[in-house]
Amino acid sequence: MSKTGTRMNGKVAIVTGAGSSGPGVGTGKAISVLFAREGAHVLLMDINETAVAETMDMIAAEGGSASVFIGDVTRSEDCAMAAEAAMDRYGKLTTLVNNVATPHMADVIDCEEADWDRVLSVNLRSAMLMSKFAIPKMRECGGGSITNISSVVALRGYPAQTAYTAAKGGMVSLTRSWAIDQGRHSIRVNCICPGSLYTPIAVKYFGMTEKERAYRASMNPLGLEGTAWDVAWAAVFLASDEARWISGVTLPVDGGDTVGAPRWGSAPSAMEA
Numbered sequence: 634m635s636k637t638g639t640r641m642n643g644k645v646a647i648v649t650g651a652g653s654s655g656p657g658v659g660t661g662k663a664i665s666v667l668f669a670r671e672g673a674h675v676l677l678m679d680i681n682e683t684a685v686a687e688t689m690d691m692i693a694a695e696g697g698s699a700s701v702f703i704g705d706v707t708r709s710e711d712c713a714m715a716a717e718a719a720m721d722r723y724g725k726l727t728t729l730v731n732n733v734a735t736p737h738m739a740d741v742i743d744c745e746e747a748d749w750d751r752v753l754s755v756n757l758r759s760a761m762l763m764s765k766f767a768i769p770k771m772r773e774c775g776g777g778s779i780t781n782i783s784s785v786v787a788l789r790g791y792p793a794q795t796a797y798t799a800a801k802g803g804m805v806s807l808t809r810s811w812a813i814d815q816g817r818h819s820i821r822v823n824c825i826c827p828g829s830l831y832t833p834i835a836v837k838y839f840g841m842t843e844k845e846r847a848y849r850a851s852m853n854p855l856g857l858e859g860t861a862w863d864v865a866w867a868a869v870f871l872a873s874d875e876a877r878w879i880s881g882v883t884l885p886v887d888g889g890d891t892v893g894a895p896r897w898g899s900a901p902s903a904m905e906a
């Protein structure tokens with residue numbers, strides 16, 4: 634399939650965590666593929682060569698424009714070099730998606746200090762570092778947009794999420810703060826909060842049998858399972874000029890999960906042990 638849209642023509646994007654942590658499609662991969670389909674040049678940043686090569690292959694097979702940048706978003710030098718690489722390879726930088734995160738489950742008593750530091754570094758400090766080096770380039774280029782990928786755990790309580798929820802809440806707060814700081818530089822900053830998606834990491838962590846998938850789908854008002862593509866379409870909109878007057882927003886992409894009922898239960902069969 635060749636490029637299908639024009640919504641991101643002229644954009645040069647860095648997507649962090651552009652691979653997926655297993656077979657299938659996570660949000661970084663889906664966002665990268667849709668950005669390329671919509672006409673952007675995409676710098677695929679990831680620490681895992683094999684994972685990001687799969688994303689590159691998908692885009693290349695569709696005739697899209699992308700290239701790989703191997704780097705660690707917790708390292709300042711790597712973030713600076715990624716921003717430079719976008720400028721060198723494509724002549725500008727207009728778009729950043731801070732997508733990388735690692736899951737971690739522990740309540741406050743069980744949360745080890747080393748895990749707290751690691752999770753905050755990968756999930757939050759990384760977005761600060763990437764933005765710190767991308768924003769000056771965007772300013773040089775006349776503006777752009779940043780989309781931070783948070784989670785519904787930032788918007789409502791979930792069990793055993795101490796470090797992860799702290800990082801994801803930080804992404805929401807940074808979005809508002811940066812939207813104010815960068816607005817006069819024509820840089821929009823927005824945030825997406827995905828709900829429980831069917832993605833490689835979910836399979837790795839929760840197994841995701843058919844019963845579990847049905848159960849999770851039953852927890853949101855739409856009664857539908859979300860995928861990385863749902864998040865990616867929201868990211869396309871926020872990064873495109875269609876969203877030119879939208880900055881500082883936090884958009885849940887969650888089948889309505891965060892508005893409340895009918896959590897826990899319109900699929901009783903899926904809940905039976």
Ligand SMILES: NC(=O)c1ccc[n+]([C@@H]2O[C@H](COP(=O)([O-])OP(=O)(O)OC[C@H]3O[C@@H](n4cnc5c(N)ncnc54)[C@H](O)[C@@H]3O)[C@@H](O)[C@H]2O)c1
Pocket residue numbers: 649650651652653654655658659660661678679680681684685704705706707732733734735755782783784785826827828829830831832833834835861
């Ligand atoms: N999957 C879900 O159900 C879900 C739900 C809510 C929010 N999210 C959020 O969506 C985002 C992506 O999640 P996912 O599950 O699709 O991702 P994933 O785990 O499938 O992929 C993450 C990618 O990031 C890369 N990565 C990890 N550490 C890195 C580092 N230090 N430097 C560079 N790259 C690194 C990995 O190699 C991997 O390719 C995260 O911010 C996550 O919190 C996901």
